[in-house]
Amino acid sequence: MIAVAVLGLTVVGGVTARPAAAADSTPYRAQVFTRGYDTSKVVSLTFDLDWRTGTPAENAVSKANLDTVLRVFAANGITGGFGMTGRFAEQNPVEAKNIATQGHKIFNHSYSHPDFMTLTQAQRWSQLDRAEAALKAAGIASAGWFRAPYRSGYMDSGLNRDLALRGYYINLDWTFDTTGYQAADWATVSARIDKYTVPGAIIVMHVTIPSTDPGNLQRVIDKLRGMGYGFVSPFQAVTRGPVRTKYFAIGGPAFFGAATTADLDATTTDTAVQWFQNGRIYYSPASAAHYVGGAVLTKYKAMGTVTSLLKFPITDSLPAAGGGRHYDFQGGSIYWMSATGAHEVHGAIRTKWLALGSTGAFLGYPISDETAVTGGRASQFQGGNVYWSSGIGAHEVHGSILKKYLSLGGTGSRLGLPVSDEYTVSVGRRSDFQHGAIIWNSTTKATSVIYY
Structure with a gap:
């Protein structure tokens, strides 16, 4: 400038x-x-x-x-x-x-x-x-x-x-x-x-x-x-460059309202952000220009927007299962639906969740941001939890096995962190942990715990 x-x-x-x-x-x-x-x-x-x-x-x-x-x-x-x-x-x-x-x-x-x-x-x-x-x-x-x-x-x-x-x-x-x-x-x-x-x-x-x-x-x-x-x-x-192009590509004032600020540096002089009545548009050379609005913007602001682990958005709003929406960022994603609100998911936990089918599969939407747990990190979803630690990676736990695991104290219990996803065994389903396993019997519907 x-x-x-x-x-x-x-x-x-x-x-x-x-x-x-x-x-x-x-x-x-x-x-x-x-x-x-x-x-x-x-x-x-x-x-x-x-x-x-x-x-x-x-x-x-x-x-x-x-x-x-x-x-x-x-x-x-x-x-x-x-x-x-x-x-x-x-x-x-x-x-x-x-x-x-x-x-x-x-x-x-x-x-x-x-x-x-x-x-x-x-x-x-x-x-x-x-x-x-x-x-x-x-x-x-x-x-x-x-x-x-x-x-x-x-x-x-x-x-x-x-x-x-x-x-x-x-x-x-x-x-x-x-x-x-x-x-x-x-x-x-x-x-x-x-x-x-x-x-x-x-x-x-x-x-x-x-x-x-x-x-x-x-x-x-x-x-x-x-x-x-x-x-x-x-x-x-009062708009310019990639921010202006994005603003009018998404409908201009009819969709996004009027700008409420001038064009501002988002982080450094080669980046930009502009606030509008219905959201914000962010630009960086690496991410291009994308908008963020609604409850997702509220969550993003609470996290620190571009200075947070998410950094710059790399998509506009995208549809998700069940009528929800999500935005992807350089450092993760934020998912929203009316029943769960907006929550972030990132890193290895996000990779695991996406591999399991994300919002369209059994885990459904995130119902928490990623949080620290004993020995690692975890995110809660509608249908279960995903746990991660640097030495073990990310694994899901859900259903009756999750219920039993949490009753024992979860990652703070003798079992420690999960080392496998849930899988099929002769009597039903099983999840392995650092110091044992939980088995669910499909006939009796009971869970049993093995320690080692």
């Missing part, structure tokens, strides 16, 4: 970099996007949206402006972004919901549009909370995206720290303003487009009267196309 100093902070491709942190950890500050990640000729179109209740005539014009913006976006196949205040959503919940329903990205633009640099931390959080509550009441959410009113303090480290502490990790700023909100004529707007448009630019416009932006929107689009520019949604603008 190439970094440039701006206002005492580090900016990476238009994004404020966070201080050094543990791998895959919560961002220390909101990441400021003054432009998207793209280096090709594309731009993102956004509008800021706030109006107080005015006269019926003023409200009618503003709503007509909003209708115009949505109609022009739809006619041109463009997904835009809207910095929306809480009071707008509160006063106009139907219009607010309609914007999101049409697929556009919403960002929290505060509740009442104050200058955040004049507010205390508590007041900033109150503005964010009230706005998010109003968005939620309208059936929408910002997903942790913010845009500063008046652009005040948008690069301030303290403000961006306060945002992150409240769960806002994306501060979607902009590259240039058309100044349509000042009733700028087309010549002025056109000149600004010529002067300030760059690859990845985020352009901000305004809806409310006296803005000329709604009426000029089609001309803005046509001019940019004439300059050789295409359009990317805000959803796309």
